[in-house]
Amino acid sequence: MKRLTLYEEGIHLGKFTVFSGRFFKELQWKNIEGKELLKQCYELGYRSLPLVSLTGFIMGWVLTLQSRPAMAKFGAESWIPNMVGLSLVREIAPVITALICAGRISSGIGAELGSMRVTEQIDAMEVGAIQPYQYLVVTRTLATTLMLPILVIYADGIGLLGGYLGINHHNEMTLQHYFRQVFDALAFSDVIPAVIKTFFFGFFIGMVGCFKGFHASSGTESVGKAANQAVVAASLSIFIIDLIAVQLTDLL
Template identity: 60%
Template structure:
């Protein structure tokens, strides 16, 4: 359509158009019976549970390091008591959701891209079509739905673990009781901090699932194409995460939730 109207045809616009068409096909297929619930549960297990350890370790270190690094600056201004509040707002609003999404883009996006790419170049997807199975619904819809659901779950768990890491970081050179720390954490947080942060993680997961499936499903050129699909899936989904985050911040600012 862009080519016909503006007489412009570039690889970037062609890629955007193909991804948009792929996304539209996803919404079309998701409304048709029958749904592959068993495969969906299986993908939730591999995408969610198998990524939990990596996300948990990263979140813990993230909360611990942020607290330790922030203390000297607050001490200079005599505001050391604000450390739990500052750390909680920083982690919940931006750091934990974005870092978790980037980890998922690296692990989940590349995994989906490589898996579907291998199935494409070995003609397994073509065999599914010949046998009467809908490969798009079985392979793509289930993975996109699982990624959309599991990334917010992983992000919520990362929030809790990173805040616990912050508690340990606060008590390395000081002493704040368990009850006082969590009172300051929840007192600093508001509706505008938690809900928009959670909502945007659904879009993060959707972007990771769509890009990973698109790159793998349309993989070409044999084994070289499989590696390229996995690599580009990570790059494009990571870029989309930052773009979605920027849009989310602008919307929450316009709504007065910041």
């Protein structure tokens, strides 16, 4: 039974690889549905701002408050802005924001396309000479790939503001002095890899959601399964990509 499960997982991974490879074949700017792409950028990106704002603010504030006692033991409270800036920009903000988006976006795409598959809307598009992959998958995956880096950069800024308020909870520090310390601690080698990996996060969040929804089986129960599996697979992909990115950055 275990061998059969591993075999099925291998077949599933192979199908996902083919499904993902088709994206680059279909990615032609002249054939992209512009209105649908803008709509998905709005739905998947702009509508995620409130959740990302709250999460980013709490990340910065909690990180500052939790790290202060340990830093105070070594008399290093003045280094808290440096530590908060490096931690948020390099690792915490990209990963946590991607996980939040995986829970909201990937599950939503999986449920939406899953319901379209169950109600045979995708089959109707194929009969009507409309390319469902181009219209549904390419636009959503491209939207998540483009919007997630923007959301992460936004979360960085909100998280740093939360960290500033966390510092002023105990000590007085001007906003100018706080951000000067933060930017003095950051280098391009910290920012660029963190931004680059968010494009991969966004791609897999969108692609996994589309794949699970596109291949949902018949029955309304499969819609919920597609949404649930999309969140799990997208979250796992984020951790794997982050592990690879950290190893490559360390080598460079």
